[in-house]
Amino acid sequence: MFGLNKRDAGLLLVVAGLALFAPFLLNPFPTDSAMAQFNAGYPDLMQRFVIFGVFAVGFNLLFGLTGYLSFGHAAFLGIGSYSAVWMFKLLGYNILPGMILSVVVSAVFALMIGYISLRRSGIYFSILTLAFAQMLFAIAYSDLIGRFFGTPITNGETGLQVYTSDPQFFHSENLPDIPHIFGQKMQSTYTLDVGAWSFDFNFGYYFCALILIAAFYLAIRIFRSPFGLMLRAVKSNQQRMNYTGLNTRPYTLAVFVISGMYAGLAGGLMASMDPLAGAERMQWTASGEVVLMTILGGAGTLIGPILGAGFIKYFENIFAKINDNVLHSWFSFMPDGLENLMVALVHPFVGKGWHLTLGLLFMLVVIFLPGGLVEGGQRIAQRLRGKKAAEKATDTSKTPAE
């Protein structure tokens, strides 16, 4: 199917299914139940799941295939966002020009940063990319270029946003004053109520989901292509590559640019969902986040980065919401002293402490499942299959006796 073998086509269908049915899958609990706070099926969060999915899938093309660990990928995310918002300001709220420009501009930046950084490998490459990203962050945060030209370019701390005084050449009265695509608003949401459940279908989310599916499909094709094979060869043995008549530099630069374009696309999507671009999107913590997502999900695997992105974003948004009041209501069935003790014990791990839980989980995964969540899934599948196979074996041994 689409030039994919059976397994890859299956994987694509799984991702497509997860993305398209996310409004149901993420809202398993009735709206008024105590568990409703674990529901993640609201448009804002679902958009973030898939946007970071795109980001992580692109990052994995670089890190998973070639082993080059970029620690400055958030720079491209921010550049994508700024580019998109600039298109909103100049042309209007139709997101297509913004999306295109965000990919193009981030590709240009990736070409420049990659050209220099890829002269080194290993930790030196990571440090170079980190340095470039922090430089760009500092430039954006202080709006250095804007001050030089006398007009805001990144608008510093405030962040770049659209004002009514902006030109917006293609804007007309009958078009909405928020991001849209040919008049269809990104914000528009249809809510389906089924009994106690309620599901939100958001246009912006589905737009992002389609882009994720397309981005994932392209990533599979790259993984299975001769180009992808060369990238894995780069990771495995550069010496042999050089002595096999292959120039590693253009291969790594090409994938660095592709990966930067994925990040730019994700940044453009972010701005399309919420027409704001701030410098904090480019900070090193954001670069670190995508590294965590990829490793947690399984670097070098196809679906891992998407799982990792979903996992981390879920934690960030859901665990962070659990405060002491919620904890008290959970443990209210216990005697008072015990209730307070339990709340005190759980408290450091939830709410603002969600980073602690995530950190512990990350450690556990890296130590026990170096292949990430994907390896965990494979092990479970193997166990189950092993059991089934064992049962079958006993079955067949029984049959001849009867």
Add this chain to the structure above:
Amino acid sequence: MAILEVKNVGKRFGGLQALGDVNLNVEENTCHAIIGPNGAGKSTLLNCLVGKLIPDTGSVMFDGQSVLGRKPYEINQMGISRVFQTPEIFSDLTVMENMLIPCFAKRDGAFRMHAIGSIEKDQDIVGKAEQMLIDMNLIDKREMQSSSMSRGDKRRLEIAMCLAQEPRLLLLDEPTAGMARADTNNTIDLLKQIKDERDITIAIIEHDMHVVFSLSDRITVLAQGTPLVEDTPDKIKGHPKVREAYLGESQDAA
């Protein structure tokens, strides 16, 4: 005609003159061995041929073109393939994938952006890689991860990868180092077969005299960075200077 001409090559590392004044001609379609005691400069010479090192003086011509100043991948694309002392293969990849890479490199050159093509549908390349695996008796290990193979098989794969590029000159850096006797003999047989069946020139650096004498047509003895003598294997065996510099030690010990 000499396919490889090394003229007055010298290389100095700080205070050490690794190569003095090396002159060497490798004739087309022969097997030329370079022997010499440890520290004689054999590996330095080899590294100068493949672009890993640039000699301080002299010239290296391959097929009438200078290789000096070219990058290893460019020299490889000119037609020189190298087998390393410890097999350098893509150990994270399967045997078949290892085999595909040189086939692509031969056809598509040093870089080709082939990012959404399917490997399986590239019948030419897959066919060529499979044929090479059949020729080299590796076809039953096709899907094996190459790091889990025996040392002998890794060497076999590395040689197969070099041959898939159809090089005009194959450089072997101690191809049997650290191998068991049986593996060594297998490798000798393999190299003999390659020499007989293909239009290929082989230059080999080796410690193992058994390997050298069973393969080579000509031998250059290197000592302290300069060639001592160059002659046929039979004459080298009896040469007094060689005995003194190299073979003599082991005969005295015996």
